[in-house]
Amino acid sequence: MESNPDFNLTCPIPIDNYPQVLLAHGGGGRLMNQLIEQMFRPAFGTSSDIPHDATTLTLTGKKIAMTTDSYVVNPLFFPGGDIGSMAIYGTVNDLAMAGARPLYLSVGFILEEGLPMTTLWQIIQRMQMAAKGADIQIVTGDTKVVDRGKGDGIFINTAGIGIIEHELRICPESVQPGDIILVSGDLGRHGIAIMAVREGLEFETTIESDSAPVADLVLELLNAGVEIHCLRDLTRGGLASALHEIATASNLQMEIDENQLPIREDVQGACEILGFDPIYVANEGRFVAFIPAKDVEKTCSILTAKNPQASVIGQVQDKAGGLVTMRSKIGSTRIVDLLSGEQLPRIC
Amino acid sequence: MESNPDFNLTCPIPIDNYPQVLLAHGGGGRLMNQLIEQMFRPAFGTSSDIPHDATTLTLTGKKIAMTTDSYVVNPLFFPGGDIGSMAIYGTVNDLAMAGARPLYLSVGFILEEGLPMTTLWQIIQRMQMAAKGADIQIVTGDTKVVDRGKGDGIFINTAGIGIIEHELRICPESVQPGDIILVSGDLGRHGIAIMAVREGLEFETTIESDSAPVADLVLELLNAGVEIHCLRDLTRGGLASALHEIATASNLQMEIDENQLPIREDVQGACEILGFDPIYVANEGRFVAFIPAKDVEKTCSILTAKNPQASVIGQVQDKAGGLVTMRSKIGSTRIVDLLSGEQLPRIC
Known part of the structure; x- marks a missing residue:
């Protein structure tokens, strides 16, 4: 993988211990926390000081919540669910955790060349039903296709915004x-x-x-x-x-x-x-x-x-x-x- | 790849011609249009009837724009840019195409196991500088890690919202x-x-x-x-x-x-x-x-x-x-x- 010699600032994750990203860096445990706290948060300086599922923001004087999640679950279909409905529910639920009423959702697909068209269609239908059931509107989307062997069938990102209609600070x-x-x-x-x-x-x-x-x-x-x-x-x-x-x-x-x-x-x-x-x-x-x-x-x-x-x-x-x-x-x-x-x- | 026998509705893309997703389905041309018009739009019924970079929405009586894009560019660094700054600029630009003032951005990373930690750090820094330069705030994020060989180093999704402060219909x-x-x-x-x-x-x-x-x-x-x-x-x-x-x-x-x-x-x-x-x-x-x-x-x-x-x-x-x-x-x-x-x- 390419690197660029322009940057010489020291990597905040000790690369002697972690020269490469591990599966555990996405696992919701200690290594993921380290990545977020030592790399993402100092760089991006998110508006919220406290980690939370969704961020509370002000937009034209009103409180809204915004959140995002990518879905890479394997297998794509499993008893009780599938990647498509999960991509809707997961983001709706993150908004709900800020006490927000979910309103709008964006959907980004990263498809692997060779994904059966019928699999994609099944997932789309599950998403459609899930969005209807969760009373959220899918308003914008994007599709990228990567070469065979550079993805895993389908990855889905959703980002959502919702409105906060109460005065509580749920955090x-x-x-x-x-x-x-x-x-x-x-x-x-x-x-x-x-x-x-x-x-x-x-x-x-x-x-x-x-x-x-x-x-x-x-x-x-x-x-x-x-x-x-x-x-x-x-x-x-x-x-x-x-x-x-x-x-x-x-x-x-x-x-x-x-x-x-x-x-x-x-x-x-x-x-x-x-x-x-x-x-x-x-x-x-x-x-x-x-x-x-x-x-x-x-x-x-x-x-x-x-x-x-x-x-x-x-x-x-x-x-x-x-x-x-x-x-x-x-x-x-x-x-x-x-x-x-x-x-x-x-x-x- | 798994499929699920519950669904029998006919796939709207003629699978005799396109049994699988091709690279061209992500290429911005005729096949991508077909995917959007025949599959995504009928299923998701987006609020906007006209295809556009960002969707215009109403939130608490105000007009906002929302958009999303995933970035899968290869190579990750190239003369004049890199995947990180592109992931910021691309989404900022989509908001601008609706005449919106970009406000907030979400970032979703899909990392491949084995990505050098220093590569990730360089990309994060580029994103930080790009967000600063484009005057947009990164407010929420997510990280997933997929097994080695199931991704390609790093994919980035960003979704953005902006406020529309004029009365024009730019479409x-x-x-x-x-x-x-x-x-x-x-x-x-x-x-x-x-x-x-x-x-x-x-x-x-x-x-x-x-x-x-x-x-x-x-x-x-x-x-x-x-x-x-x-x-x-x-x-x-x-x-x-x-x-x-x-x-x-x-x-x-x-x-x-x-x-x-x-x-x-x-x-x-x-x-x-x-x-x-x-x-x-x-x-x-x-x-x-x-x-x-x-x-x-x-x-x-x-x-x-x-x-x-x-x-x-x-x-x-x-x-x-x-x-x-x-x-x-x-x-x-x-x-x-x-x-x-x-x-x-x-x-x-």
């Missing part, structure tokens, strides 16, 4: 000691669904991805007057990575209870066979919410009406330090750390 | 018979610069890409009160494809004069050696403008102050039919048609 900085931590449904299905297809594993039942839009659910919480402090969707790196990032950004300790984690038996079983810890497994239609105790009952009733497995899983402690701990099923407590990368690359 | 529909057609500078350098590096060609002088932001220039025209009817940046497919699309969309005939085309001698010479027609060669910092005759003097003086080679090249005729014709240097007239693809893939 890690707003998290308070005593806040209750909830998840919006059962955990770990997306990662296991992908893994099962990729490795040709068969379980007693087909485990389907949880891939789904969550914006309506968030808007319902807001309409009900729930004072949401923070939201985060549980994609790469799963629940553990999301909690870890929010704990670090808010500098507060949080404790979760393994007994309260909604994990289906089949998913738990698959995780045990595969050696995965379900709190690190990716989801594509689940989020964690930080809510003041006064609003927990209201929140639970809205979340469980949509998904009976939504559950309170822990609480923010009145201690600084950004540690995440988990009370295990046998009563001991362990520290929940970041993984270096993702257990399973190309999950989204 | 092909606004083009009128009698409109003067101008280009903002000399043509064909980007394509030739890329080709020279890729094929290891050496000319007497190094031909540098024209890659540059043009938003300031467009805003200057607007501030001067120029009644711009239509703008289009001259990327994939070059001047010929841009004129062809606008002629088709406006259903008006247009005539250009080969003698008026600002093409540098070295570029003309390289085109002759390579067998390229310069009106099809890609640019990355040039646009075509459709301006009523009353404003041509003002427009020329602003454009030539920036680039002395900016020039009037033709006029819109009072004839329906969407034909583009060119008076050649020897006085004959020929029809300017779309190519099937691009003479040179992966130009941007």
